Each structure stands twice: as C-alpha cells, then as structure tokens.
Amino acid sequence: MNIKIKNNFINKLVKGYPLIEKDAVINSQDLKEEGKIIRVTDEKGKFLGKGYYGIQNKGIGWILTNSESEEVNQSFFDKKLQKAIALRKSFFEDPDTTAFRVFNGEGDGIGGIIIDYYDGHFVLNWYSAGIYAFKEFVLKALINSVVVKSVYQKKRFDTKGQYMDEDDFVMGEPPEFPLIVKENGVNFAVYLNDGAMVGVFLDQREVRKTIRDTYSKGKTVLNMFSYTGAFSVFAALGGAIKTTSVDLANRSLPKTSEQFSINGIDPKEQNIVVMDVFHYFKYAIKKKLMFDLVILDPPSFAKSKKFTFSAAKDYKNLLKDTIAITEDDGIIVASTNSSSFDMKKFKGYIDAAFKESGSTYKIEEQFSLPDDFKTIKEFKEGNYLKVVFIRKLK
Known part of the structure; x- marks a missing residue:
C-alpha cells in the first residue's frame, strides 16, 4: 500500500519525525485496514519510509524504517x-x-x-x-x-x-x-489485572527519590491528585512529619493505605482525604492549613462534577491556589505530563502564577523522563514529562 505525503510535511519526515500525521497524507481515503504495512512516498513517488497504518491521536501510523529493503517481520x-x-x-x-x-x-x-x-x-x-x-x-x-x-x-x-x-x-x-x-x-503494590492503571506511574521514579532524599525531612507534605499515594510514601520514608494525600477517587483511600502498610508505615498516622482537589484548596484556606512541601501532579485533563481541568489552560491558576497554602521557604513540586507544551512554556506558567500571587521564587531543580523512558530528539512531544522543584521565597 502506497501513501503520498504533501510537500510541506516531507522535510519533517526526512529529518526523522516518526509519526505519520493525518493532515500530511494526500490519499488517506485509500487506507482501509489498520495494521497494513504502508510505503510512504512524496507526491512524485520517491520513497521516504515504510511503516504501518494505525489510528492514534493526530496520527494515522508510524514510520518503522527508512530502508526500502528492510522487511517488517x-x-x-x-x-x-x-x-x-x-x-x-x-x-x-x-x-x-x-x-x-x-x-x-x-x-x-x-x-x-x-x-x-x-x-x-x-x-x-x-x-x-x-x-x-x-x-x-x-x-x-x-x-x-x-x-x-x-x-x-x-x-x-x-x-x-x-x-x-x-x-x-x-x-x-x-x-x-x-x-x-x-x-x-521502596515497595509498591501493583495489580496488572486491574484496568488501564496498575497502581504506580513509573516515569516519576527520579522525582520520588529526590523528594525522599532531599526535601522531606521534618516537613509537612501535601500530595494533590495523589492516586495511590506514591509521592506520600516516599515523603514519609524521607522523614516527613506528616503527609496529606488528596484525590477525588474513592479507591484512593484503600490503595494509599495499602502502599503505606507494605512499607511499614501506619496509614492512620497519615492523612488520606477523598475530596475534589479544587475543593480542598478552599478547605485548606478556610482552615488556615499551610504546608512545607506541596506536590502538584494533575492529569493533563480531569473532570469533576463542577469543574473541567486542562493543564494547558488551567495549570497557572492551580499553581496560584498552591502558592497560597505553601509556607515561605517551602517547596512546590510542579509536575505535568501534558505533551501540548514544552518546559519553556511550563516555566512561563510558573512565573505568571508567582507574579500574580505577589510572591517570589527560585527554581531548585527540574526533571524530564528517566533513562528507561527512551525518547528521540526528532519527536519532542515524546518527552512529555516536566517537573520543576520551586522554592517559594515569600
């Protein structure tokens, strides 16, 4: 099966971009059955690569090889x-x-x-x-x-x-x-047979280790969008005075309790809250709760009964809420897995949030994907993780 690429997309593919974008293909109507090997050419039929047809997000397939003679077997x-x-x-x-x-x-x-x-x-x-x-x-x-x-x-x-x-x-x-x-x-309890998410996000390994080894000792810690509480477990093992884990999902309570227990930590001595994160900010301000370390790792997109969150649109305001309940000289771990913006833009959101809050800050360190999450420079959106450790100065 041959597919032809529009001229204005060819340079990108030649430089090694592996995704075959839907808008790039002239004869996409010829594509019928996913999983078929496709030969990718320019408008004149010159070979560009060989891949497969498979619909994924903005793409209709991936280039697998730039060698015309290499078989996909x-x-x-x-x-x-x-x-x-x-x-x-x-x-x-x-x-x-x-x-x-x-x-x-x-x-x-x-x-x-x-x-x-x-x-x-x-x-x-x-x-x-x-x-x-x-x-x-x-x-x-x-x-x-x-x-x-x-x-x-x-x-x-x-x-x-x-x-x-x-x-x-x-x-x-x-x-x-x-x-x-x-x-x-550190121990994790995982369930490989339990739907799309097994119990831990492996891409945050270096971030969790840094929280445990450098930032937790003697601190009060708030973990927002806590899922199964992995950040909280590492903070507790790092010597945090107390951790508070907040997530909307009902399962977060038993799942987080389990992760604490298998690491020899009594979950009753930690604070596990099943609540809409956006409500918790209001609750914390009302109760005058302040934290030394706040971990903010929302999904790219989240929906609760009254609010729809998009990282690209709403992260700045989420940070402003976070700044309001972070102690001076405290640390905010701002994280996003959104591939729709890069680290430069993310730091722009951080800067705007602090300016609008009337606070100053210092970036302590930053992380992207760990080594086992191999990426290629030709496909920048593949390196989606952006984590910044921010010290709130005042």
Whole structure:
C-alpha cells in the first residue's frame, strides 16, 4: 500500500519525525485496514519510509524504517526488542528497582506500543488497532529476548480513545495480587489485572527519590491528585512529619493505605482525604492549613462534577491556589505530563502564577523522563514529562 505525503510535511519526515500525521497524507481515503504495512512516498513517488497504518491521536501510523529493503517481520521486532532490553541492562541488574519501562514506543523504534516490567511480569500497552495487528510478532520477540514470567496487555484504543475493558491476561504464570515490586528500595503494590492503571506511574521514579532524599525531612507534605499515594510514601520514608494525600477517587483511600502498610508505615498516622482537589484548596484556606512541601501532579485533563481541568489552560491558576497554602521557604513540586507544551512554556506558567500571587521564587531543580523512558530528539512531544522543584521565597 502506497501513501503520498504533501510537500510541506516531507522535510519533517526526512529529518526523522516518526509519526505519520493525518493532515500530511494526500490519499488517506485509500487506507482501509489498520495494521497494513504502508510505503510512504512524496507526491512524485520517491520513497521516504515504510511503516504501518494505525489510528492514534493526530496520527494515522508510524514510520518503522527508512530502508526500502528492510522487511517488517519477526526478525525486525526481535532486533528492536533486543536492543531496547540491552539498553536497560543496568535496570535489570538493580535489586532495589524491579519495575521500569522496557520499551518506549517511538523512542525504541516502534511507535504505538510501550512495554513495562514488573519483577519478571510484563505489561504491553497497545495504542492503536494497527500496532495490535503485530501482537504475535511482539510477544515472540519478547520471549526471544528475556525471561518472561507472565504477560498482561492494555488495549488503549477505541473510537473515543478510552481504555478497552477486557481480560488483560495474555500468557504465562499469573502472579498473586498485589504483586510487590520495588523502586529505589521502596515497595509498591501493583495489580496488572486491574484496568488501564496498575497502581504506580513509573516515569516519576527520579522525582520520588529526590523528594525522599532531599526535601522531606521534618516537613509537612501535601500530595494533590495523589492516586495511590506514591509521592506520600516516599515523603514519609524521607522523614516527613506528616503527609496529606488528596484525590477525588474513592479507591484512593484503600490503595494509599495499602502502599503505606507494605512499607511499614501506619496509614492512620497519615492523612488520606477523598475530596475534589479544587475543593480542598478552599478547605485548606478556610482552615488556615499551610504546608512545607506541596506536590502538584494533575492529569493533563480531569473532570469533576463542577469543574473541567486542562493543564494547558488551567495549570497557572492551580499553581496560584498552591502558592497560597505553601509556607515561605517551602517547596512546590510542579509536575505535568501534558505533551501540548514544552518546559519553556511550563516555566512561563510558573512565573505568571508567582507574579500574580505577589510572591517570589527560585527554581531548585527540574526533571524530564528517566533513562528507561527512551525518547528521540526528532519527536519532542515524546518527552512529555516536566517537573520543576520551586522554592517559594515569600
């Protein structure tokens, strides 16, 4: 199957941009079946790359190779997986960290799929029906490359881009749940069979370690959008006086309690609040609550009964609310996984929030994705994570 690219998109692809954007394709009406290999050319038929057809966000597929003679077969997938696993050799050898990313989509050469490792058990995330068509190649490549205890999968595609609920187990010997994995010596309870999110976001590993090792001792800590309380656990282990974890989801209470308990921390000595985060800011101001360390890690998009949050639109105001309940000389850990803006723009939101609050600040350090989340410079939106440690001066 040949697809032709409009002239104004060609330079981008030639420079290594791997996503085939829908607007770039002249004859998209010819594309019928996801998972088909497509030959990508310019308007005159000159070869640009070979990839697959698969609908994902703004794309209709990914370039897999710039070599016309390279076949997309079992050997192709074997080589990609083996290279990715070799790059993570130090992770596989680290007994203190037994959960990490093994394959990061286009960063490792195949857009549309990510593979995470949980102490010998693997989770495959498929982001289009197109890449899912190569499931048998990927499974065989994984088994050919590394010792596999079991495999679970998450199909992250349907007409609305939501998680497709189905049996997640694929093969192998299922572990007992919760499966206890380690990150820098800290325990996490994960459930590989429990929907799209298994219980921890692996991309924040270095941020959690920094919170524990540098910023928590003797501090009162507020963790907003806390999910299963991972930041709170690291803060408590770092010597925080007390942690407060706030999340709207009812499950956050038992899940966060579990994470504390498996690390030898009594959850009753911590504060776990099931509440809309936006209401909690008002509650904190009303009760005159102030914190030494506030962790702010909202989803890119969130919806509660009365409010819709978009990181690109609303992060500045969220920061202003945070500044109001942060002690002078306190730390705000501002984090976003939105790929719709870069670090420069994010720092612009931070600057505007402090100016409008009449406060001053100093940036202590910043983080993007850790090494196992491999990215390529040609696809900047793949390096989505932006975390800034901000000291509120006054």
